[in-house]
Amino acid sequence: MQINLKVWRQENRQAIGGYKNYSVSDVSEHMSFFEMLDKLNNELVRKGEDPIAFDHDCREGICGSCGVTINGRAHGPLRGVTSCQLHMRSFKDGDTLVVEPWRAASFPVIKDLVVDRKSFDRIMESGGYVSINTGGTPDANAIPIPKIDADAAFDSATCIGCGACVAICKNSAAMLFVGAKVTQFTKLPQGKVERRERVKNMVAQMDAEGFGSCTNTGACEAECPKEISLTNIATLNKEYLKASLC
Amino acid sequence: MNWLTTFMNSSIGKKFTMGTSGLLLCLFIAQHLVGNMMLFGGEALFNSYVATLSAFKPLVRIIEVIISIIFLSHIISGIRLTLDNKRANSSSYNVNTGSETSSFSSRTMAITGSVVFIFVIMHLSTIWYRFQLVHGSGSYYDIILGDAVGFGNPIYAAFYVVAMILMGVHLKHGFQSAFQTFGVSDSRYKGLIEKMSMIFWLVIPAGFTWIALWFGFIAEAI
Numbered sequence A: 001m002q003i004n005l006k007v008w009r010q011e012n013r014q015a016i017g018g019y020k021n022y023s024v025s026d027v028s029e030h031m032s033f034f035e036m037l038d039k040l041n042n043e044l045v046r047k048g049e050d051p052i053a054f055d056h057d058c059r060e061g062i063c064g065s066c067g068v069t070i071n072g073r074a075h076g077p078l079r080g081v082t083s084c085q086l087h088m089r090s091f092k093d094g095d096t097l098v099v100e101p102w103r104a105a106s107f108p109v110i111k112d113l114v115v116d117r118k119s120f121d122r123i124m125e126s127g128g129y130v131s132i133n134t135g136g137t138p139d140a141n142a143i144p145i146p147k148i149d150a151d152a153a154f155d156s157a158t159c160i161g162c163g164a165c166v167a168i169c170k171n172s173a174a175m176l177f178v179g180a181k182v183t184q185f186t187k188l189p190q191g192k193v194e195r196r197e198r199v200k201n202m203v204a205q206m207d208a209e210g211f212g213s214c215t216n217t218g219a220c221e222a223e224c225p226k227e228i229s230l231t232n233i234a235t236l237n238k239e240y241l242k243a244s245l246c
Numbered sequence B: 001m002n003w004l005t006t007f008m009n010s011s012i013g014k015k016f017t018m019g020t021s022g023l024l025l026c027l028f029i030a031q032h033l034v035g036n037m038m039l040f041g042g043e044a045l046f047n048s049y050v051a052t053l054s055a056f057k058p059l060v061r062i063i064e065v066i067i068s069i070i071f072l073s074h075i076i077s078g079i080r081l082t083l084d085n086k087r088a089n090s091s092s093y094n095v096n097t098g099s100e101t102s103s104f105s106s107r108t109m110a111i112t113g114s115v116v117f118i119f120v121i122m123h124l125s126t127i128w129y130r131f132q133l134v135h136g137s138g139s140y141y142d143i144i145l146g147d148a149v150g151f152g153n154p155i156y157a158a159f160y161v162v163a164m165i166l167m168g169v170h171l172k173h174g175f176q177s178a179f180q181t182f183g184v185s186d187s188r189y190k191g192l193i194e195k196m197s198m199i200f201w202l203v204i205p206a207g208f209t210w211i212a213l214w215f216g217f218i219a220e221a222i
């Protein structure tokens, strides 16, 4: 099939970007969206043009490196899918796709579709870990954890830190990401110990990075490739209220 | 008090102010509707109801001040929230898909809230102000139904209806949103919150709307 692309091109952080139109022919519906971009980039390189820069690593939907906005939808039109796991069969012959980087003040564009997500790393550094001594690996039954908590912690831990939640939010809020990280630790005995300081530090860092305030529109939950639920934000709020006021 | 300012200036603290003040305003509109219902009891009942309230002037004044503070804190934190969020979301996408991932009411809170604000200011400067000037023989009922600033004036009545519908849209998102902000949206109270939300976004605004339609347009026509 034939795909028309309108891609955001930006030389570097300081440059003013703009859209550029491309047309890719002989696209197989079995190709992934990135393989289609690879094909286009090969053609660009052959013509001596600068290839389109985009972030990716595993291409298996597990590392969190990738992420572009396609026709205004973070990671494209499907639910629960990363950009790298999106296939061209989701589109039709002759479609025009507008491809843009994540847009948020705290995710500045580095080049083309690549954004700087170090703000997420700094939030993790501010509390997204366990610093108590947890000893060696205990027997699985040595620390009883209710199944419901173990499952909830695991669900939250599936967040890959891609930033789609921020990208789609009209407030560029990072609360789904921070909520997932806080919930994951809060549900487990080793994480509970430092819960108060953790949530206060992570929220302080999130605010310092310039992310917005959640207004509960739910767009993040709708776009998250790992289907992290809004319950994580409720847990974040509750933990923060308790740590700050009680 | 350092912890308090830290909390109040945090993203979650601002939401907390928004939610608390919003829910308190919900209580206020609920009692206001009960008062308005007295209009259906006729002139004598309504006037005696307002006169009874006026007998507790000092108490009413204190409550008015408290409500004003709640209202102002709702608006001020609403403005702060909206401006901070605009700053965080510096540039927009070429294709806007808000309608695919979020509800209409959640995306229009600042607009619906602002219309309600304009309505409240107008409401206070007309009805509330004239109520303060009534002494002894005057009729509150006549002010409400009159042609000057009451439902007898079709423009006022129509704006009343529009404002109440938009208040319903504001509360469609706002009421349940406050419980998410407090972190209790997924608790055992979930079902109760959903039922209460229906009362606040649908039943109460519909009640105000019905009163305006009835006294503004229907009662005259039949």
Ligand code: HEM
Pocket (backbone or CB within 6 Å): A214, A215, A216, B015, B016, B018, B019, B020, B021, B022, B023, B025, B026, B029, B074, B075, B078, B079, B081, B082, B106, B109, B110, B112, B113, B114, B116, B117, B118, B167, B170, B171, B173, B174, B175, B177, B178, B179, B181
């Ligand atoms: C009778 C009047 C009003 C009532 C009962 C009311 C109620 C509420 C409630 C319950 C919330 C939800 C808080 C939360 O999400 O935690 C809210 C949010 C909000 N209100 Fe109001 N409100 C009223 C008037 C206003 C006015 C006059 C304005 C603006 C001038 C306004 C602007 C906002 C904004 C910006 C939000 C937050 C937006 C968001 O969370 O998405 N409201 N309101």
Ligand code: SF4
Pocket (backbone or CB within 6 Å): A158, A159, A160, A161, A162, A163, A164, A165, A166, A176, A177, A180, A223, A224, A225, A226, A227, A228
């Ligand atoms: S919560 Fe979802 S959208 Fe946000 S960073 Fe984690 S995986 Fe990505």
Ligand code: FES
Pocket (backbone or CB within 6 Å): A055, A056, A057, A058, A059, A060, A061, A062, A063, A064, A065, A066, A067, A082, A083, A084, A085
């Ligand atoms: S490249 Fe690893 S998740 Fe997409």
